[in-house]
Structure formats: C-alpha cells, structure tokens
Amino acid sequence: MIRPIAFEDPELVILDQSLLPGQVVYERCPTAESVAEAICRLKVRGAPLIGVCAAYGVALAMKQYSGPSAGLLDYFYQVKNLLAATRPTAVNLFWALQRMERVVIQNQKQGSRDLARILVDEANRMYREDIETNRAIGEQGQSLLSPASRVMTICNAGALATCGYGTALGVIRSAAQQGKIEMVWACETRPVLQGSRLTVWELMQDQIPVTLITDNMAAHIMSLGKVDAVIVGADRVSANGDTANKIGTYSLAILARYHNLPFYVAAPRSTIDLEIAGGEGIPIEERHDDEVKYIQGHCLSVPEAKVYNPAFDVTPHQLITGIITEKGIVKPPYAGQFISLLKEDE
Numbered sequence: 511m512i513r514p515i516a517f518e519d520p521e522l523v524i525l526d527q528s529l530l531p532g533q534v535v536y537e538r539c540p541t542a543e544s545v546a547e548a549i550c551r552l553k554v555r556g557a558p559l560i561g562v563c564a565a566y567g568v569a570l571a572m573k574q575y576s577g578p579s580a581g582l583l584d585y586f587y588q589v590k591n592l593l594a595a596t597r598p599t600a601v602n603l604f605w606a607l608q609r610m611e612r613v614v615i616q617n618q619k620q621g622s623r624d625l626a627r628i629l630v631d632e633a634n635r636m637y638r639e640d641i642e643t644n645r646a647i648g649e650q651g652q653s654l655l656s657p658a659s660r661v662m663t664i665c666n667a668g669a670l671a672t673c674g675y676g677t678a679l680g681v682i683r684s685a686a687q688q689g690k691i692e693m694v695w696a697c698e699t700r701p702v703l704q705g706s707r708l709t710v711w712e713l714m715q716d717q718i719p720v721t722l723i724t725d726n727m728a729a730h731i732m733s734l735g736k737v738d739a740v741i742v743g744a745d746r747v748s749a750n751g752d753t754a755n756k757i758g759t760y761s762l763a764i765l766a767r768y769h770n771l772p773f774y775v776a777a778p779r780s781t782i783d784l785e786i787a788g789g790e791g792i793p794i795e796e797r798h799d800d801e802v803k804y805i806q807g808h809c810l811s812v813p814e815a816k817v818y819n820p821a822f823d824v825t826p827h828q829l830i831t832g833i834i835t836e837k838g839i840v841k842p843p844y845a846g847q848f849i850s851l852l853k854e855d856e
Contacts (some may be wrong), residue, residue: 512669522566522604531631531711542571549596556671557745564593568610569629584696601746621718644675662695665756666708667743676775678743701802723787732769743778744777751827751844763829774832789824
C-alpha cells in the first residue's frame with residue numbers, strides 16, 4: 511500500500527504529491543513550518559491526511575521547544591494557529607489540532623520533553639486510527655456495490671489523501687477485493703488534476719481497472735449507461751448533510767440525480783461538523799490564479815486574465831444517497847443520525 515507519510519524521528523517524511531506521477535520523491539519536514547508549507551503547497555493533501563500531518567507538526571514543534579515552561583502554552587497556540595491557517599475547508603485539520611490541544615492542556619506540567627513524547631504518541635495513534643477507519647469505511651461501502659460495478663469518482667480520496675487505504679477509493683479497494691469492480695471512471699479534476707495525476711496512478715498501482723476522463727465527459731458517460739454509482743470523499747460535512755468536496759463534486763451529484771444513479775459520500779466521522787448547520791456556513795478556500803492558468807509551467811490562457819479559483823463546492827444533502835462512515839451507512843435525514851453516530855466517541 512502507498513505510504514504518503516512516515517514519522518522518522520525527528521522528522522516527518524512526506525511523499526511530495528505535487529510531483530506525482532512523474533516523480534516519486536519523499537521530502538523531510540523537520541519543523542512545524544515545513545509541515546505547514548507542505549500542506550499549503552499541496553505536497554500533502556486530502557482532509558484526513560492534512561489532519562494527521564498537522565498533528566505531527568505540533569509534535570515536532572514541541573520537541574524543539576526550549577523556552578520556559580511558563581511560555582509553553584503560548585508557543586503551542588502560535589504553532590496551532592500557523593497550521594490552522596493552511597487549509598480552511600478541511601475540518602479534519604481543526605479536529606486534529608483540537609485533539610492535540612486537549613493533550614497539551616492535560617499534560618502541560620509534564621515538561622516539554624515528556625510532553626513532546628506524549629504528543630508524538632498521540633500523532634502516531636491518529637495515524638493508525640486513520641488507516642483502521644478507512645478500512646472500516648471500505649468494508650461498509652463495498653456492501654452497496656454489486657458485481658461488475660462501474661464507479662465514477664472525482665479528485666483523489668484514496669491512500670494518498672489519507673494515512674493509507676482511502677475513503678472513496680477505500681470503498682473501491684474493498685469492492686475490488688470482492689471482485690465487484692469492472693471499471694472506475696476517474697474525472698481528471700481541474701485545475702490541479704488530482705484525478706488524472708493521483709487517482710489513476712494509485713489505482714494502477716493496485717491493478718484496479720481505471721479509465722481517465724475529463725470532467726466535462728461525465729454526463730455523456732452516464733447517458734450511455736456506463737456508470738452504476740458515484741462515490742466521492744469529503745472535506746467537511748455539515749449537520750444537515752451538506753457536503754464540501756473538491757470543486758466539480760456538486761456537478762456530479764446533479765448529473766447522478768438526473769440519471770437516477772446513487773451518489774455516495776465516503777468520510778470518517780471526524781469529517782462531520784455539527785457546529786455548522788448547513789453548507790452555506792462551510793468556508794470555501796480560494797486558491798491562486800496560476801493553478802487555473804498554468805499547468806507544469808505552461809500558460810493555458812492570457813497571463814493577465816482574471817481567475818476565480820474556489821477549491822471546493824458544496825453538494826446539498828438532498829442529492830446525497832448515503833454517507834459511508836466507519837460505523838455504518840447513514841441515509842437521509844442526516845441530522846439526528848449524525849448526533850447519535852458521534853456520541854459513540856464520547
């Protein structure tokens with residue numbers, strides 16, 4: 511299985527996904543600042559992976575702290591704010607930082623060296639939990655698919671977007687192990703091409719049949735009867751089930767509804783944000799113009815052209831057939847079920 515990150519004390523080693531598939535390069539991140547830069551530059555991406563990387567960033571910072579014990583909390587919050595500012599849409603980032611914050615507060619009297627060790631242990635625990643969670647999501651989701659299924663997906667919600675195995679691609683992996691996957695239709699996912707560069711590469715590594723399409727081919731392929739289900743990941747799910755995912759997901763949900771196809775979201779419970787009532791409250795990250803105008807240094811437009819580049823869109827809950835979590839498949843209405851689902855963590 512692809513390993514997107516590995517903690518090799520005293521550094522976090524990341525697979526630089528911005529270079530895939532042309533180059534497989536592992537980069538060492540020795541500080542919280544280098545982890546934050548890697549997240550901002552999409553060297554690591556995917557909501558679950560971002561969260562765990564941020565947790566390691568906190569642990570690295572605390573390992574390097576040499577100030578007075580009285581300043582430790584202030585230092586932690588500086589690091590937390592640095593990492594929290596990297597990707598505003600992915601709720602797993604904030605979930606992970608809050609989890610590390612609780613550990614810091616509970617153990618702040620231990621001394622910086624012991625606290626750093628405790629934080630590394632917590633980040634390692636989150637890493638292991640993420641893989642276990644994804645395998646459980648895969649097992650839950652594969653039950654929804656019939657033999658010879660043809661599944662469409664967008665972006666990359668696989669091992670590369672998590673600590674391993676994946677959410678949407680975890681469902682596809684588990685289904686493939688049961689001999690249920692005839693074809694995966696991978697939308698290229700403009701403007702950064704996560705589908706083209708990452709999903710196709712990842713599935714080919716596992717010898718799962720995959721065909722690359724441009725984003726604007728989806729409706730045509732559905733109309734030909736060549737799709738049985740759409741499965742996507744998520745960066746944040748609001749209390750009513752509205753879901754933020756990579757830009758273009760909303761379009762797929764509309765197309766799936768028109769063609770009477772099930773549209774599933776695969777996400778861990780940590781992606782559900784009960785503090786946001788509906789999709790209108792989800793912050794949508796806007797990224798740099800050059801992601802749209804340039805590909806690998808080549809300008810595709812007029813260099814001075816104005817660009818609008820939201821990284822995510824929100825799919826209304828009415829278009830979502832079910833949300834696949836590690837504890838089960840949630841069907842509409844979502845709100846009450848989310849509350850009981852998350853109570854299992856208490």
